[in-house]
Amino acid sequence: MKPYAFQNHPIRSCIYVIDVASDLQPDSIIKLLRKMEPQKLPYNGGYASSAVWLHVRLFKPVANCNTWVLHLQNHLLDTVDIYHIIKDSIALYARGGRMQKQQWPALSGFKPACVIPRFDNGPIDLLIKIKTRDVLAVSLCLTEFGRYQEQNNISNIFYGIYFGAVILTMILNLALYFTAHYHTSFWYSFYVGTFGLFQAFTLNLINLTRIEDTWLLQVLMPLSAGLCLFSGSLFVKHFLELDKRCLSSRALVYSSVLGLSISVLAPFDAGRTASIWTSIIAPLFVIMIAVIASIYIKKIPRPALFLSTGTSLLALSILLNTLKNFGLLPVNLFTEHGTIIGSAVEFTILAIALVDRITVLQKQTISADKKLEQIERMAVESRLKLLQTQINPHFLFNTLNTIAELTSTDPEKAENVILQLSKFFRYTLTASQTPLIQLEEEIAIVRAYLDIQKERFGARLSYEIIVENELTDVLAVGMTLQTIVENAIKYGISSCNKGGSISIICAIIEDNVRIQVSDTGPGFEKNSSINSTGHGLNSVRERLVLSFGKSAHLSCFNNQGAVVIMTFPRRTSFETSGYNCR
Numbered sequence: 001m002k003p004y005a006f007q008n009h010p011i012r013s014c015i016y017v018i019d020v021a022s023d024l025q026p027d028s029i030i031k032l033l034r035k036m037e038p039q040k041l042p043y044n045g046g047y048a049s050s051a052v053w054l055h056v057r058l059f060k061p062v063a064n065c066n067t068w069v070l071h072l073q074n075h076l077l078d079t080v081d082i083y084h085i086i087k088d089s090i091a092l093y094a095r096g097g098r099m100q101k102q103q104w105p106a107l108s109g110f111k112p113a114c115v116i117p118r119f120d121n122g123p124i125d126l127l128i129k130i131k132t133r134d135v136l137a138v139s140l141c142l143t144e145f146g147r148y149q150e151q152n153n154i155s156n157i158f159y160g161i162y163f164g165a166v167i168l169t170m171i172l173n174l175a176l177y178f179t180a181h182y183h184t185s186f187w188y189s190f191y192v193g194t195f196g197l198f199q200a201f202t203l204n205l206i207n208l209t210r211i212e213d214t215w216l217l218q219v220l221m222p223l224s225a226g227l228c229l230f231s232g233s234l235f236v237k238h239f240l241e242l243d244k245r246c247l248s249s250r251a252l253v254y255s256s257v258l259g260l261s262i263s264v265l266a267p268f269d270a271g272r273t274a275s276i277w278t279s280i281i282a283p284l285f286v287i288m289i290a291v292i293a294s295i296y297i298k299k300i301p302r303p304a305l306f307l308s309t310g311t312s313l314l315a316l317s318i319l320l321n322t323l324k325n326f327g328l329l330p331v332n333l334f335t336e337h338g339t340i341i342g343s344a345v346e347f348t349i350l351a352i353a354l355v356d357r358i359t360v361l362q363k364q365t366i367s368a369d370k371k372l373e374q375i376e377r378m379a380v381e382s383r384l385k386l387l388q389t390q391i392n393p394h395f396l397f398n399t400l401n402t403i404a405e406l407t408s409t410d411p412e413k414a415e416n417v418i419l420q421l422s423k424f425f426r427y428t429l430t431a432s433q434t435p436l437i438q439l440e441e442e443i444a445i446v447r448a449y450l451d452i453q454k455e456r457f458g459a460r461l462s463y464e465i466i467v468e469n470e471l472t473d474v475l476a477v478g479m480t481l482q483t484i485v486e487n488a489i490k491y492g493i494s495s496c497n498k499g500g501s502i503s504i505i506c507a508i509i510e511d512n513v514r515i516q517v518s519d520t521g522p523g524f525e526k527n528s529s530i531n532s533t534g535h536g537l538n539s540v541r542e543r544l545v546l547s548f549g550k551s552a553h554l555s556c557f558n559n560q561g562a563v564v565i566m567t568f569p570r571r572t573s574f575e576t577s578g579y580n581c582r
Contacts, residue, residue, distance in 0.1 A: 010041065010042075010073070010139050010140065010141050010330070010331065011041060011056060011058075011139070011140040011141065011142060012040065012041055013038040013039060013040055013041060014038060014039065014041055014054050014055060014056040014140065015033045015036050015037070015038055015039065015054070015055040015056075016039060016043055016052055016053060016054040016055070017029055017032050017033060017036070017052070017053045018045070018048070018050050018051075018052055018053075019050055019051040019052065019053060019129075020050045021050075022050055022051040022131065024051075024053070026083050026090040026127055026129075027090065029053045029055075029127060030055075030085070030090065030127070033053075033055045033127075041138070041139050041140060042073070042137055042138055042139035042331075043136075043137065043138045043139075044136070044137045044326050044328070045135075045136035045137070046135065046136065046326065047133075047134070047135060047136070047276055048132075048136040049133070050131075051129055051130065051131040052129075052130045052131075052136060052138070053127060053128070053129050053130075054127070054128045054130065054138065054140075055085075055125070055126070055127050055128075056125075056126050056128070056140060057123050057124070057125050057126075058070070058116065058119075058123060058124045058125075058126065058142060059119075059123050060119035060122075060123075061142065063144060065144045065145070065146075066118065067115060067144070067145035068115070068116050068142055068143070068144060068145065069107065069113050069114070069115055069116070069142070069143050069144075069145050069148040070082075070113065070114055070116050070126070070140060070141070070142055071107075071109075071111050071112065071113035071114075071140075071141055071143065071148070072111055072112045072113070072128075072130070072138055072139070072140060072141075073111065073138070073139040073140070073141055073331045073336070074111065074112075074132075074135075074136075074137060074138055074139075074325075075098075075110055075111055075202060075203050075204040076098065076132055076134040076135065076202065076204065077096075077097050077098065077111075077112050077130055077131075077132045077136075077138075078097050078098060078099040078100075078131055078132040078133060078134075079095070079096075079097040079099055079100050079129075079130070079131045079132075080095065080096045080097040080106075080112040080128065080129070080130055081094075081095055081128070081129040082094040082095070082096075082106070082114055082126055082127070082128050082129075083126065083127040083128070083129070084117060084124075084125070084126060084127075085125035085126065085127055086125075090127065093105070093114070093117075093126070094106040094114040096112035096113065096114060097112050097132075098204045107148075109152055110152075110155060110203055110204050110205065111204070113148070115145065116142075133275065134275055135279070135325045135326060137324075137325050137326055139330075139331055141331075158337070158340075159203065159205060159340075162196075162199075162340055162344055163196055163200065163205075165344065165347070166192055166193070166195075166196035166347070167196075169189070169192050169347055169351060170189045170192050170193045170196075171189075172351075173185040173186070173188050173189035173192070173351075173354065174186065174189050176354070176358065177189065180358050180362070182354075182357075182358050182361070183238055184235060184238040184239045184354065184357070185354060185358075187231055187234045187235035187238055187239075188235050188239070188350065188354060190227075190231035190235070191228060191231040191232045191235045192347055194224050194225075194227040194228035194231055195228045195232075195343060197220075197224040197228075198221065198224040198225045198228050199339065199340060199343070201220055201221035201224060202221065202339075203340075206220075219266045219267050220266075221275065222262060222263075222265075222266040222274030222275045222277075222278050223262075223263050223266040223267075223274075225262060225274075225275075225278040225282065226259045226260060226261070226262030226263030226264075226265075226266060226274065226278070227259065227260075227263055228259070229255060229256070229258065229259030229262065229278075229281065229282070229285055230255075230256045230259030230260050230263070231256075231259075232255075232259075232285070232289070233252040233253070233255040233256035233259060233285075234252070234256055236252055236289055236292065236293075236307065237249055237252045237253070239303060239307065239353075239354075239357070240292070240293070240296055240300065240303060240304060240307070241300070242296075248292045248295065248296075251288065251292070252292070255285055255288070258281065262274050262277055262278060262281070265277070279322070282318065283315065283318050283319065283322060286311055286314050286315040286318060287315050289307070289311045290308050290311040290312045290315055293305075293307035293308035293311060294308045302353070302356060302357075302360075303353055303356075303357055306349055306350065306352065306353030306356070307350065307353065309349055310345065310346035310347075310349035310350050310353070311346065313342050313345050313346060313349075314339075314342040314343055314345075314346040315342075316338075316342065317334075317338035317339050317341055317342025317343070318338070318339055318342065320334055320335045320338040321335060321336070321338040321339045323335070324336060324338075399417070399421050399424075399452065402417060402452065402453070402455075402456040403417050403418060403421070405456065406455065406456065410455075413455045416455060417452050417455050417456070420448050420449075420451060420452045421452065423448060424445060424448055424449060424452070427441070427445045434478065435477070435478075435547055436475040436476065436477060436478070436547065436571065437475065437476060437477075437478040438471075438473070438474070438475065438476075439471050439474045439475060439476040439506070439513065440471045440472070440474075442476050442478060442479075442480075442481050442482070443465060443467065443471070443481070443504075443506065445482060446465070446481050446482050446485055446504070447465060449482055449485065449486070450463045450465075450485065450502070453489050453493075457493060457494075457499055459499070460493065460496075460498065460499025460500075461489075461493055461499050461500070461501070461502070462499075462500075462501040462502075463501060463502040463503070463504070464501070464502075464503050464504070465504045465506075466503070466504065466505045466506065467506045468505070468506065468507040468508070469506075469507055469508040471506070471508075473572040474508070474513060474570060474571070474572060475571045475572060476513065476568070477543050477544060477547045477548075477568075480540045480543060480544065480566065481504075481515060481517070481566070483537075483539065483540050484517045484537070484540060484564050484566065485502065485504070485517060487537065487564075488502050488517055488518075488519040488521070488562065488564075489502070491521065491522075491562070492519035492520070492521025492522070492523075492561060492562055493519060493520075493521055495521055495522060496520075496521055496522070500519055500520035500521050500561070501519070501520050502517065502518070502519045503516075503517070503518050503519075504516070504517050508570055511569060511570050512567055512568065512569055512570055513567070513568055513569070513570050514565065514566075514567050515565070515566045515567075516563065516564070516565045516566075517563070517564045517565075517566075518559065518561060518562065518563040518564075519561045519562055520560065520561040521561050521562060522561070522562075523558035523559075523560075523561050523562045524556060524557075524558055524562055537554060537556060537564065540554055540566070541554040544566065544568055547568075548568045548569055548571075551568070551569050552567065552568040552569070553565075553566075553567045553568075554566050554567075555567075
């Protein structure tokens with residue numbers, strides 16, 4: 001074999017033997033190795049269930065260092081037994097791998113490694129037995145001890161940043177799920193968590209040999225991979241908002257079922273079959289996602305573009321890592337840590353995509369709410385106008401009856417009533433165009449109305465209007481006070497042969513306007529529900545609620561006649577937004 005002479009450089013050749021029965025002893029292996037020629041590394045056995053023996057001869061490197069570390073460039077080697085050959089004797093030197101406890105001088109780390117003997121007596125012959133249930137691809141590397149520790153420290157920092165970002169991404173997306181009620185964030189958090197867990201097992205960062213439960217370690221890796229496939233499928237389906245009937249949606253549903261199947265299969269066969277399925281399906285799944293996202297770029301450009309970019313980069317990194325695992329590419333930063341780098345880039349892109357998507361959806365929701373509010377407001381205004389058209393003919397009918405009566409008895413009064421009616425009707429038409437008017441104008445028109453009725457009833461009618469506060473800029477619903485007074489005339493005064501009086505008291509109490517209208521008539525009928533129906537007051541009550549909400553009230557009761565109290569919040573033309581007040 002060629003001497004090894006370069007620091008931190010892969011050993012390019014050795015002699016290796018495949019132990020099909022996995023029962024050969026070191027002595028038997030040595031006899032076989034003496035008849036063989038050196039072969040190139042890396043060795044690729046695929047998913048081999050047989051043990052592989054490697055014989056490597058190390059010559060003293062040029063670099064002047066007393067302590068050297070031999071490490072195997074594969075994280076997923078189950079057991080690694082290293083024997084030291086001294087002349088004709090063979091002794092177990094170190095043990096490592098993820099499925100057994102390290103035996104000094106094996107070093108604990110992400111990959112099997114051990115401190116080799118000193119080169120005091122010339123070249124060092126080592127016999128290495130390797131067995132794994134995952135991809136058996138091996139290359140050897142000799143590194144100066146200090147450099148090896150430095151590389152381990154850098155890897156620790158690198159992995160710490162990566163998995164810290166994974167945990168932070170999970171927490172932030174769960175927060176988005178609970179605050180924004182965006183279900184896609186939940187599936188994305190689930191996907192990131194299971195992907196990170198799968199990577200932790202793949203990189204041998206979670207080593208359960210300390211509790212001597214190798215079966216659990218074998219099971220958890222394919223289990224996390226299956227859950228990652230399951231959650232990733234549902235994340236993409238929700239993120240792209242795919243219709244259940246479309247082909248892409250069905251493919252993702254089948255993928256999620258397949259992911260659950262892998263998870264269920266993981267406990268059987270110590271995870272071997274599930275691991276093989278995962279290595280085949282995972283790259284195909286990522287490529288499928290990239291294709292689906294590309295198809296939907298025209299329909300939903302930004303989410304699909306984000307998704308296709310992220311998954312394409314992840315697919316490329318998985319491809320590089322897979323080719324490295326099978327010994328088709330050399331071990332370097334991008335082939336060894338490609339999946340980590342690719343997934344980190346994908347997570348970043350998809351996190352931005354989720355925030356962007358939530359922002360767009362919130363804007364759409366706000367826009368839809370504004371449109372709905374506008375529609376509801378238009379409906380309210382239409383309802384108000386309809387109610388006003390129901391009230392105005394009622395008053396006009398009563399007034400025309402009064403004019404008809406006065407025309408024959410007192411033409412001058414009739415003429416005066418017609419003039420007052422013209423003024424009143426002009427006000428009515430103007431008031432019907434706005435939801436709120438100045439309360440002073442409403443009181444003034446009620447005064448004009450009572451003057452008209454005074455001409456009709458003469459001495460049978462008396463009235464008083466008391467305003468206890470300044471009403472400048474105070475707003476009210478047009479034609480409501482007039483309707484109450486009209487009812488007092490029609491059902492209170494006109495039903496009494498001797499007539500009666502009407503009293504109107506308007507006051508501002510704290511932040512509310514209170515208007516009381518009372519008459520000396522017979523009052524409300526005892527068999528009627530005073531506060532709900534009767535005498536046209538329902539229209540007034542409904543208009544108040546439509547304009548002021550539930551804080552407006554209309555109450556009716558008897559107290560030596562009928563008493564109606566109208567209460568509504570105090571609003572001014574300066575405080576009211578969205579109304580075109582007169």
